[in-house]
Amino acid sequence: MKTLASLFLTLIFCTSCAPVEQASSLDVTTSLGIVGGEFPDPAFPGYASIVKIQKFNRMHCTGTLIGSRLVLTAAHCLQNSVTTDFEIVFPSALKKITRLVVAQKAHPEFRRKTLVEDGVGRNGSSGDLALMLLDEDAPASAKVAKLPDQALPIDKDFMLRVYGYGTTGLNNKDGDALRTTEVTGRVEALTPTKISIDQRSGKGLCKGDSGGPIFAFENNQVILVGVTSGADRWLLKDGVLVGDVCRYFSVSTQVGSYLDWIATTSVELK
Template structure:
């Protein structure tokens, strides 16, 4: 895999980064031997996931025609999510909510290689959220996926709380579960944002575009429908920064979960920030 040297993007993202970010903050550490960024593992803490708050990583919920996905604010007016969540080309079909506040959408952007597997898109909000000038958003850095393998990340989502058996109608499901006829499986819906800690593993099909999560984790957690578009966050505790390294894209809800890797989308995101 072609290696890329991480640019010093710290100051660039002061405007895109809930903690003060001061001009002139030290850049990210770099491994002098490999040139890879040195980012500490996420703290130990989305089937049966741990409840989370939107402000932990600027998480939003995206509604479209009765369906929902998850997304991340990368500025007060732009939401990064999965391209497959953007099935409609009509901005008026979408509503984005953050901590109970709702915003309409004015523009839909999809990665130019979305149809080839880079499952990432951006929603531009009609009206920005009213955050303070020192608000920090998760950083999207240009860096190779290889440096992420084996690291632990925290992934967030507004998706289902649990998964049950197969079904054709909700009558086939246990109490509290409903049938998702797109997948012919029973799921327990929730309105709670949840998170789980997962280890990144290489994707054997194309490790330039994707990485996988080692699922289920020790707590039996795995992303479920509705978690699509949610971020996987790696924290640099040395500098108090959050790095959005992947966007939840696909999975079988049993033992497979795939994310679009920042290696494939970071440059495009930075050009559309």
């Protein structure tokens, strides 16, 4: 851990994202990932739509297939990168099958922002979504995730399944393996385009899971309702992170809040 040089810090869940302002950020860029998770069975809901996003042949972020050549992920996963940096890996295939990225676009509203007040850090980012276009169709083993018809309502708890390629805690080095767990998520009135997950019970998301899917279950269907963004509501004492940032809260971007942008951008990229 490093001390906080100002009241601005960067806590996101990709494995190699650089801080926005290095002189004034808390560096927590060690490998992190799904907390309290298990290795998924291929029969698990949503498994076949998950992809691993590699940058320079190293684990970088997680993503979800939403079209035969389209991957939905977090906008911050694209920062300081060009399309040729990336390679997409499909865990649903029996052998390693990859695709290249030929076009990508982040949501225009995306801003990476973190606020600190009264010793609590808050994730102030917005529009943390991006689309990647693949050089060819995904393999037959992969399945396109179903998008929601609308955003989740506020002030209601939802049982969710999350997936990601990170490790299991702040100081652990067991990443680059897909894990999953079930969590309870909630959309709060102050942040209606985000899903908040309380991870204090020991289950949730961490770095390496950035861009990964948040699935809900509706009428016996698995719906992609969120995309992992980053940590939230972590404690600081004298400018130093207290404990494991992945044992506080996390936030994910509501897919249903950005359906128009996803539809329009999908056409533009093709």
